[in-house]
Amino acid sequence: MRVLVAYGTKNGSTGEIAEMVGGTLRDDGFEVEVQPAGEVRSVEGYDAVILGGGLYAGRWPRAAGRFAKRFGPRLTGRPVWVFSSGPLDRSADEGDIPPTPFVAKRLTMLGARAHVTFGGALGEDARGFLAKAMVRNGKGGDFRNHERIEAWAGEISAALGGRPAAPGVVTART
């Protein structure tokens, strides 16, 4: 089974989450490609697609939004999962953070099965005036929770038949 993990990023951290998700699925025997959303030319040949985007003022970087619009209609009938990465605090670990209105619209375009919000990261090398100011003011840090990311990828793996579903885990939420 072939799985595409596409992502939109400005500062790199969402790509690393995409790599973690892809790595977990590879470990479960899937053939996985992890690609920046803007570099994906076609979704043909993939049995499932995962799209992730870093949140900036509630929106994703342009390439991730465009991916949803461009490929959504072509993905009808195939399973799609979506994640956002953003909060620069522990809030993403404390409960489900619903998709922003921008993301919710893309979920509909993609007919996505489920969405999750992971904690984000912002480091010294962040680009842009606002990002640099946030880091300077102590608002940066790395809040990505590897266990949670791997558990989510595990749910996808189970839904695709790559591993037995964990008891009590809902794998096909809409």
Ligand SMILES: Cc1cc2nc3c(=O)[nH]c(=O)nc-3n(C[C@H](O)[C@H](O)[C@H](O)COP(=O)(O)O)c2cc1C
């Ligand atoms: C200018 C700016 C705006 C941001 N807006 C949001 C936001 O609306 N919601 C959120 O959860 N995180 C927000 N963040 C945090 C980023 O989503 C977080 O740093 C994320 O991990 C960035 O992903 P990237 O490294 O892939 O670009 C913002 C960060 C910056 C620098």
